[in-house]
Amino acid sequence: MIRRWLVAGVAFGVLWLFVRGVELTVDAVAGEFLIGIAVGLPVAYLFRRLYSEGIDLGAAVQSIPYAVLYAIVFVREIVVANFDVAYRVLAPGDQIEPQVIFVPLRVETDLGVTTIANSITITPGTLTLDHDQEENALYVHVIDGRDVGAIVDPIRTWEDYALVIFDEERSPADPAPAVSVHPEDRNPPRPADHPEVPDEGGGDGGR
Amino acid sequence: MTDQLVAAPMLVVLTTIVALLGLRRWPRVQRSASVGGGLAYALAVGAVAWSVVLAPDAPGAAAYQVGGWVAPFGVTLVVDALSAFMLAIAAAVGLSAAVFSVLYVDRANQRVFYHVLFHCLLLGVTGAFLTGDLFNLFVWFEVMLLASYVFVAFYGGPEHTAAGFRYLVLNVVGSALLLLSVGGLYAVTGTLNMADVSRRMAAPGAYGVDPAPAVGLAALALVTFGLKAGLVPFQFWVPGAYRSAPLPVTAMLAGVTKKVGMYAIVRVYFTVFGGATVGPSIAGVAGSSPLSFLAPVLLAMGIASILVGGVGAVVRDTIEETLAYSSVAQIGFVAVPVGLAAAAPPGSLRRLGLAAALVYALHHALAKPLLFLATAAIRSATGTNRLADLGGLGGRAPVLSACFFLASLSLVGIPPLTGFFGKFLVFDAAARRFATAPGPLGAIVLIALLAGAVLTILYTTRIWTASFWGERTPAVEDAGVDPRQTAVLAALALAIVGVGIWFDPVFEFAGAAADAALDREGYVDLVAPTGGEDA
Amino acid sequence: MATVAAEAGLLNAAADVGLVVVSGLCVLCSYRAIRGPTVPDRVVALDTIATNVVAIAVLFALKTGRGLFVTVSLVLAIIGFLSTVIVAKFVTEGDIIERRE
Amino acid sequence: MKTTARIMVPIILVLAISLLLQGHNLPGGGFIAGVLTTVAFALVYVAYGLDYLDAGVLGRDVEPGRGIFEHRSVTAFRRTFILGLAIAVASGLGALAFDEPFLSQTFVIVESIPIYHEIEVASALAFDLGVYCVVVGVLLTILSVVGAE
Amino acid sequence: MVAVRAAIAVGLVAVGCFFLAVGTLGLLRLPNVYNRMHATSKPTTLGTASIFLAGFVRFGPGGAGLTSLVGIAFLFLTVPTGAHMISRSAQRTGVPFLGNVTWPGKSDDE
Amino acid sequence: MSVALAFVVGGLFGLGTFLLLRRDLVRVVWGVAVVSQAANVYLISMGGVAPGTHDSVPVLAGHGEPVPETTDPLVQALVLTAIVISFGTTAFALALTYRAYEENETMDVQEWQ
Amino acid sequence: MAPELALVATAVALPFVASGATPLVYRLVGARTGYFGAAVAIACFALAGSQLGRRGAVGVPWVPSMDVSLRFYVDGWAVLFALLASAIGALVFVYSASYMADEHTLARYYATLLAFMGSILGVAFAADLLAVFLFWELTSLCSFVLIGHHTDEADSRYAARMAMIVTVGGGLFLLVGIAFLSIAATEALGARSFDLAAMLANADAMESSLRELGLFVPTLAVVAVAAGAKSAQVPLHFWLPNAMAAPTPVSAFLHSATMVKVGVYFVGRLRPLLGGDEWMVLFATVGLATMTAGAALAVVATDIKELLAYSTASHLGLMVAGFGFQSVYGAEAGAFHLFNHALFKAALFLVAGIVAHEVGTRRLAGLSGLWRDLPVTAAVAGVTGLSMAGIPPFSGFYSKELLFEAAYEAAHAAGGLAWLYPAVAVFASVLTVLYSLRLLAIFVGERPGAVASVHRPSAALVAPPAVLGVATAVVSVAPQLAVDAVVEAAIGATAAESPDVHVGLPTHLTPPVAMSAVTIVAGAAAYPVLGRLQRAIGAVVGATPIARPNWWYDRLLSGTEAAGPRVARTVHNGLLRTYVVWVLAAASALALAGYAATTGLVPAVEGVRVTPGITLVLLVAVVAAVAVVSAPSHVVGVLALSILGFMVAIFYILASAPDLALTQLVVETLVLLIFLLVLEQLPAFYADTDRLVAARDAVLSVVVGATAFLTVMLASPDIGAEPTAIARFYATEAVPAGGGTNVVNVILVDFRGFDTLGELFVVSIAAMSVVVLIAMRNRGETR
Ligand code: NA
Numbered sequence A: 001m002i003r004r005w006l007v008a009g010v011a012f013g014v015l016w017l018f019v020r021g022v023e024l025t026v027d028a029v030a031g032e033f034l035i036g037i038a039v040g041l042p043v044a045y046l047f048r049r050l051y052s053e054g055i056d057l058g059a060a061v062q063s064i065p066y067a068v069l070y071a072i073v074f075v076r077e078i079v080v081a082n083f084d085v086a087y088r089v090l091a092p093g094d095q096i097e098p099q100v101i102f103v104p105l106r107v108e109t110d111l112g113v114t115t116i117a118n119s120i121t122i123t124p125g126t127l128t129l130d131h132d133q134e135e136n137a138l139y140v141h142v143i144d145g146r147d148v149g150a151i152v153d154p155i156r157t158w159e160d161y162a163l164v165i166f167d168e169e170r171s172p173a174d175p176a177p178a179v180s181v182h183p184e185d186r187n188p189p190r191p192a193d194h195p196e197v198p199d200e201g202g203g204d205g206g207r
Numbered sequence B: 001m002t003d004q005l006v007a008a009p010m011l012v013v014l015t016t017i018v019a020l021l022g023l024r025r026w027p028r029v030q031r032s033a034s035v036g037g038g039l040a041y042a043l044a045v046g047a048v049a050w051s052v053v054l055a056p057d058a059p060g061a062a063a064y065q066v067g068g069w070v071a072p073f074g075v076t077l078v079v080d081a082l083s084a085f086m087l088a089i090a091a092a093v094g095l096s097a098a099v100f101s102v103l104y105v106d107r108a109n110q111r112v113f114y115h116v117l118f119h120c121l122l123l124g125v126t127g128a129f130l131t132g133d134l135f136n137l138f139v140w141f142e143v144m145l146l147a148s149y150v151f152v153a154f155y156g157g158p159e160h161t162a163a164g165f166r167y168l169v170l171n172v173v174g175s176a177l178l179l180l181s182v183g184g185l186y187a188v189t190g191t192l193n194m195a196d197v198s199r200r201m202a203a204p205g206a207y208g209v210d211p212a213p214a215v216g217l218a219a220l221a222l223v224t225f226g227l228k229a230g231l232v233p234f235q236f237w238v239p240g241a242y243r244s245a246p247l248p249v250t251a252m253l254a255g256v257t258k259k260v261g262m263y264a265i266v267r268v269y270f271t272v273f274g275g276a277t278v279g280p281s282i283a284g285v286a287g288s289s290p291l292s293f294l295a296p297v298l299l300a301m302g303i304a305s306i307l308v309g310g311v312g313a314v315v316r317d318t319i320e321e322t323l324a325y326s327s328v329a330q331i332g333f334v335a336v337p338v339g340l341a342a343a344a345p346p347g348s349l350r351r352l353g354l355a356a357a358l359v360y361a362l363h364h365a366l367a368k369p370l371l372f373l374a375t376a377a378i379r380s381a382t383g384t385n386r387l388a389d390l391g392g393l394g395g396r397a398p399v400l401s402a403c404f405f406l407a408s409l410s411l412v413g414i415p416p417l418t419g420f421f422g423k424f425l426v427f428d429a430a431a432r433r434f435a436t437a438p439g440p441l442g443a444i445v446l447i448a449l450l451a452g453a454v455l456t457i458l459y460t461t462r463i464w465t466a467s468f469w470g471e472r473t474p475a476v477e478d479a480g481v482d483p484r485q486t487a488v489l490a491a492l493a494l495a496i497v498g499v500g501i502w503f504d505p506v507f508e509f510a511g512a513a514a515d516a517a518l519d520r521e522g523y524v525d526l527v528a529p530t531g532g533e534d535a
Numbered sequence C: 001m002a003t004v005a006a007e008a009g010l011l012n013a014a015a016d017v018g019l020v021v022v023s024g025l026c027v028l029c030s031y032r033a034i035r036g037p038t039v040p041d042r043v044v045a046l047d048t049i050a051t052n053v054v055a056i057a058v059l060f061a062l063k064t065g066r067g068l069f070v071t072v073s074l075v076l077a078i079i080g081f082l083s084t085v086i087v088a089k090f091v092t093e094g095d096i097i098e099r100r101e
Numbered sequence D: 001m002k003t004t005a006r007i008m009v010p011i012i013l014v015l016a017i018s019l020l021l022q023g024h025n026l027p028g029g030g031f032i033a034g035v036l037t038t039v040a041f042a043l044v045y046v047a048y049g050l051d052y053l054d055a056g057v058l059g060r061d062v063e064p065g066r067g068i069f070e071h072r073s074v075t076a077f078r079r080t081f082i083l084g085l086a087i088a089v090a091s092g093l094g095a096l097a098f099d100e101p102f103l104s105q106t107f108v109i110v111e112s113i114p115i116y117h118e119i120e121v122a123s124a125l126a127f128d129l130g131v132y133c134v135v136v137g138v139l140l141t142i143l144s145v146v147g148a149e
Numbered sequence E: 001m002v003a004v005r006a007a008i009a010v011g012l013v014a015v016g017c018f019f020l021a022v023g024t025l026g027l028l029r030l031p032n033v034y035n036r037m038h039a040t041s042k043p044t045t046l047g048t049a050s051i052f053l054a055g056f057v058r059f060g061p062g063g064a065g066l067t068s069l070v071g072i073a074f075l076f077l078t079v080p081t082g083a084h085m086i087s088r089s090a091q092r093t094g095v096p097f098l099g100n101v102t103w104p105g106k107s108d109d110e
Numbered sequence F: 001m002s003v004a005l006a007f008v009v010g011g012l013f014g015l016g017t018f019l020l021l022r023r024d025l026v027r028v029v030w031g032v033a034v035v036s037q038a039a040n041v042y043l044i045s046m047g048g049v050a051p052g053t054h055d056s057v058p059v060l061a062g063h064g065e066p067v068p069e070t071t072d073p074l075v076q077a078l079v080l081t082a083i084v085i086s087f088g089t090t091a092f093a094l095a096l097t098y099r100a101y102e103e104n105e106t107m108d109v110q111e112w113q
Numbered sequence G: 001m002a003p004e005l006a007l008v009a010t011a012v013a014l015p016f017v018a019s020g021a022t023p024l025v026y027r028l029v030g031a032r033t034g035y036f037g038a039a040v041a042i043a044c045f046a047l048a049g050s051q052l053g054r055r056g057a058v059g060v061p062w063v064p065s066m067d068v069s070l071r072f073y074v075d076g077w078a079v080l081f082a083l084l085a086s087a088i089g090a091l092v093f094v095y096s097a098s099y100m101a102d103e104h105t106l107a108r109y110y111a112t113l114l115a116f117m118g119s120i121l122g123v124a125f126a127a128d129l130l131a132v133f134l135f136w137e138l139t140s141l142c143s144f145v146l147i148g149h150h151t152d153e154a155d156s157r158y159a160a161r162m163a164m165i166v167t168v169g170g171g172l173f174l175l176v177g178i179a180f181l182s183i184a185a186t187e188a189l190g191a192r193s194f195d196l197a198a199m200l201a202n203a204d205a206m207e208s209s210l211r212e213l214g215l216f217v218p219t220l221a222v223v224a225v226a227a228g229a230k231s232a233q234v235p236l237h238f239w240l241p242n243a244m245a246a247p248t249p250v251s252a253f254l255h256s257a258t259m260v261k262v263g264v265y266f267v268g269r270l271r272p273l274l275g276g277d278e279w280m281v282l283f284a285t286v287g288l289a290t291m292t293a294g295a296a297l298a299v300v301a302t303d304i305k306e307l308l309a310y311s312t313a314s315h316l317g318l319m320v321a322g323f324g325f326q327s328v329y330g331a332e333a334g335a336f337h338l339f340n341h342a343l344f345k346a347a348l349f350l351v352a353g354i355v356a357h358e359v360g361t362r363r364l365a366g367l368s369g370l371w372r373d374l375p376v377t378a379a380v381a382g383v384t385g386l387s388m389a390g391i392p393p394f395s396g397f398y399s400k401e402l403l404f405e406a407a408y409e410a411a412h413a414a415g416g417l418a419w420l421y422p423a424v425a426v427f428a429s430v431l432t433v434l435y436s437l438r439l440l441a442i443f444v445g446e447r448p449g450a451v452a453s454v455h456r457p458s459a460a461l462v463a464p465p466a467v468l469g470v471a472t473a474v475v476s477v478a479p480q481l482a483v484d485a486v487v488e489a490a491i492g493a494t495a496a497e498s499p500d501v502h503v504g505l506p507t508h509l510t511p512p513v514a515m516s517a518v519t520i521v522a523g524a525a526a527y528p529v530l531g532r533l534q535r536a537i538g539a540v541v542g543a544t545p546i547a548r549p550n551w552w553y554d555r556l557l558s559g560t561e562a563a564g565p566r567v568a569r570t571v572h573n574g575l576l577r578t579y580v581v582w583v584l585a586a587a588s589a590l591a592l593a594g595y596a597a598t599t600g601l602v603p604a605v606e607g608v609r610v611t612p613g614i615t616l617v618l619l620v621a622v623v624a625a626v627a628v629v630s631a632p633s634h635v636v637g638v639l640a641l642s643i644l645g646f647m648v649a650i651f652y653i654l655a656s657a658p659d660l661a662l663t664q665l666v667v668e669t670l671v672l673l674i675f676l677l678v679l680e681q682l683p684a685f686y687a688d689t690d691r692l693v694a695a696r697d698a699v700l701s702v703v704v705g706a707t708a709f710l711t712v713m714l715a716s717p718d719i720g721a722e723p724t725a726i727a728r729f730y731a732t733e734a735v736p737a738g739g740g741t742n743v744v745n746v747i748l749v750d751f752r753g754f755d756t757l758g759e760l761f762v763v764s765i766a767a768m769s770v771v772v773l774i775a776m777r778n779r780g781e782t783r
């Protein structure tokens, strides 16, 4: 176990190389990396409370293959997603059948949830609207909600990987909770009331 | 040595500001440091003025290249008689206002960056007087403005913030216009250094410059300068801002920052554009140059200021409002001779006009701060400066009253006070115009000056008879005058008398300053912009 | 060397076209930003413009062959994100920076 | 949002420092770096609230209901800008000690250093550092004070 | 080699522009803010990423190419978060969904 | 000179002016911001705006190499300063706006005494 | 024989020094400070007398570079005036010692009175125009303080302010005249000069120089205004009766030998310089008009002091008219009457004071028979009153006779309308006889019962008027004595030639003698119907408000005072809109005028030559700005503003300015953040703009936009223009001299680091300001 901020500091050192755009010679990389460490460690130390837990290096190394897998699925989904949206946007007529679905999650760490949520947003026809902290569930807006199963499948796959990558309590073996589309037991939509928020001036139906 | 001294006033203020910031936690020390800084500033200005301009073997002018880059590549600081004269004004007012602030402003309020911002105001003023670079002038204007904005809205209260907001908006407009002007001049002349611009404008052919747009561009700068000076029709911010700012700061605003606007007009139009030959040819105005454009405009603005300010000041409820309107009128008296100088052919009237303006500016820089500070003293003694609530101050606070009376008289133009010479020289310039140039201009100017002078008597006597004479009001009866405040007033009053009695050196200084403003070639040679043609 | 020039020329032309296209897209986005109809619509448009702006910076880098504009685009990305976040938070909460009372 | 902010904030800081250091040779410089640093802190403010910087990052507890001027972080910001102003002015005055005009800058290229071969040491960096500190201090002061309203 | 690299870069630019255009068109065409966000969050991210990739190809593998990669990472980190924030704001301020779409839960968390 | 640039600068100044004349306090501040932007664009146009090339950027490729003819770096430096200054002013204006509203209890600048 | 500088300077300086010492003296001797003042006055009298018969100028330099000095000129005229001032001053001081004994603010009173006397002496001797002005304005100033002596009485304050406005304001006209004269001197004397003595010595050269420059009439006019204001000539006479609010000794001093005579004195002084036809028309007309108006108003006066005040105005008119006539009789009339009037009027005021003091009223109505209680006073009044009336053989007769002579001569020479001069002079003199008799009537006859008891005045109170009465009597009996002693020299100084003056009772009938006879007979005949006359004059005055003395003043003042608030209301109406409109409209007008004057407003158009990308981006910028203008809510506007900012940033990128783009973006975001932070606290407000107002604003906006458009068109460099030499220098020197490849950064931190320093202070001040705004919002000046 080493302190996380140390790891973060080194990571910033690597980031430094990228940001600086070093030439790929040994001297340049080494030199800049040293500077990067010199910059990164203090920054990481300053924000050490943001990374207060320890980190298990071994686990981290183990998670790498899963991360790669995650990325592969992700990239594939992205490409599909974009052509999907492109089709819907460019094709004449109304190509959408929007729906909001409620997806309870197994991942619990902030990082995990954020990763899943962002992935959902980037990928086809889905968009994370909100995270329900009590239920640990995501509200997902789908552009074509006719086949919920097809939408949820990749999400579950990522979740499986993410459980490993982020060293979560639950394991991919745990059963995935059921998703729901405007379930009966929940409240009907209600517009939030924020009187202090200035909205549209005219009657263009903003709220 | 002399050259190094040029930057001294600047460096003193900079150091003072940093020191004041560092001393925030020790308010007592900070207060002393503020006064010390003001004193050091005055000494620095004195040293510069003496060694560069006044000493028998003084060179008359000196340039300083900030960062060591030769002009026009770096920013040049220039001290000539004109800047030295203006710096002396800033030093006199700055020091007295700094001292008075310590005595007058509530201790707790002084801790809220008051002294730092005060010296920032001084910093902006100093930069504006010293710089020899058009864009740098803009920068120091902004420093000066920003510091003054907050002072206008310093105290809580609707009228303060409203006045501050109006002041801010008008000056933002002014800054944008100045940028238009400076940027355009750079595009037209290819340089920002004033001496370099001057050189190129005087010989446009040699430098491949098309000077035609310069007149309009300079007019845009004139608007900004007019705003700073508070000349009609750019005076709107004056009454509100003067009323709202803490009175010692108002003393600075009226005494110094107004003059920055006039200084800039003189510097830019006479030194920078004095040699240009492009411009309108206007009847009754000599030559065809940016100056011939300036002349009718500035005369109209000056006369309008005299009348609007004078009439506005006649019936006001409070002393400070009266003085605020009076400031509008008084800057008109500074503008008119400058306009006359611009209208005159090169020669003695042009010089006289500028010298008159400078002497008048000096007078106003002594008298008006004294009046504002006296108002502050009255306010701290009685809690009010409403004429209706005052009466019988003359008997209650004789020394204070005497100082106020003296400054009022200087405003009216009673000899042998400084204001008399100011007024006389202005009248003299107008009379010369009347005598030497045909056309109704001279008569109009003279009549306006007379009318303005009579209006001055109206409002000064009104303040005097209403608050210093009359039955003692309860506020006055219970007044406790701070003798230290009175001492500051007395010092300024002595200066008003002293300058009048020993006017000769002052007049020579002002004359030298006028010469400096007109000595375009000398200015160019001093700064010696290199490059350009060969770089 | 000639091929390098050709490469530069081709990429340059492509980047030029790209610049015009993406600038044009900004014009289109501004329609949504102005017409709304809802505030979130406008925020989306702003966000999209911000992303387009990032693209423009990179395209300009390609056009001029100056990598330094990529760094600029990096900053742009951060800035666009922050703008979106604060506006969205403003619209949602009416309070961007919260304080514990 | 909070997680993204957590990741982004240090990265932005690293980027800011990079821009500060490269300013003399590449786009960047004290001002941009300063604002970017502020942006990082602003992200913390927006994501976590005003008190988090004191409580969560600096590890100091904030008494509820205290005025913004009592925040340790706000005091620190003000110190930063005073320090920056002092650095900038001092770096300008420093030239006087070498009998050079105010604000004169210079640079030396130090050669034969392992790995780096040569390093340019520019006095302008000190001035830029002053700018950086001023900007950071100033902007964070404004943000925290206005944000506290 | 050089020609291939150039061709790849040009292709990436073209793809990028295409997707950016898709995003913008979607922003204009789709019926409400939630659906519009589908258009903006995905294609614009990919489009910009594609152009960043062109940058990597052009300037890489070292130098500004590395920086381009950081740019891609930034995009994938920030754009979804931004979209998330916007959609939440839309939902919180009561922007209605299309047709029979309803909100499947309560909304006053955090 | 370019008519397009002139049109933009003129347009921004005009629109800024219109905003400055509004009664709504916030709009006046927008006017301040728009006018500042306009002035900055103007300054850049005073240095001449040329299509971007490898050499047009006033960031030189490296030490000791020949110096190409870049666009005018001076106006860029001036605009940088101007941007920062107008930022300072705008930030102050905003804080002042807040207090002006608080103390005058109206957003209508016409109703301030 | 040349005068002695030391003595003259001492005579002038002594009262000022004494004035400074007065508070101390008062602390030592209290109310008897009056005698201290009298001693000073006597010393001055002696010093002035020592210069009798001398002639010439001496001085010390004051402002050498302007050729201004404290130059003193001694001649008969100066000495006469100085002697009168100091002599009557001495008597007034003595009188004050008793009269003012009960007052509180005596230190101020005596100090001012001494300074007043010193100022008069200064005017008398000053030979430098600026020195004249110095003392001239000092007299006005002192009279302001003296008239306002009773500061808690509204009347006093009103009168003091009026006197200040009229006399100091009039003095400003003199300042213009001084400027004119000095300009003429440049030509006439060969150098810029304020040397009055030299000007008088070269009167002809001065006159021709003035005429050449077209300054003769203007100079005459401004001098006339100044002298008229000081000497209460119509229409500026109204301040004088108001000035009787001053304590009686002050009135005596003011009206007899000092303040009001300053104008006359200066008219006499400049007579050799500016004399001529214009001079005569101006001063004879003004003088006679004043003489008549003053006399008429004196006839209807109800208060002793009021009567005397109008009488003073009338007599001043006589003197001015005298000096107006160009014959030597004119100078004789002016100078001699100045002398006579000083004596009798001072006496009469002191008498009035005694009456007021001892009887308790100054109302003419109901007073009579006072000779029984105040015999000495009555005797003094008799001598001096008859002198005032111009009854032979009293002193006033001689000088008035000279005026008749001068008027007759002038009419005889010019003919036509000029015959009005003698006619008006006679008419005014009839009125003079009338009011003099009215005044004397309070002493004769029986004492009415209404006047309860009359105190005996103390000797100290009676002695001064008695001295003056005796002096008047002496002059009456032996006028030639006075003429020879002091007056003739004075006449010589004010007339071009050296006269041989003989005065005495007439021995044969001449036209002037006949005029005098008519005057006296008509006056005596009209006296019985005085009541009806008074009603008639009163009706005239009542019907024509212009004739009421304060009418003009009050109208002008109240008009100005009404205009003040109007300026405040209409010009400074507190509406930001108005202010911005003025500033921007004026800016546009000025710039357009400047362009029009030099370029004809036609820029060379080279076409739309920016890249399509830039054009599109800028288009979005303008569209965004339009969106800001038309934003339906604050958030929307802020968003649009943000888009504008982004577009400008992109413009910077496309204009090859990476640093700018970065700065612009980061700044834009921060502004957005702060904007939203502030917006949180603000309510929505969308002004329902009046279409008309919007249209008007749009017009101004278009004008401003057009100005900016033209500015770009005219100023921006040609496409493909060479970069400026400076830009080139920065680029080439950035690496070798600045050590950096980022040229912009090298400019910012090195070449133009000074700008950056200023910029740094701007942002620092902004931060401090924000803190101040927040911290100070609930704090006033004091807590
Ligand atoms: Na808050």
Ligand code: NA
Pocket: C095, C096, C097, C098, D146, D147, D148, D149, G677, G680
């Ligand atoms: Na807040």
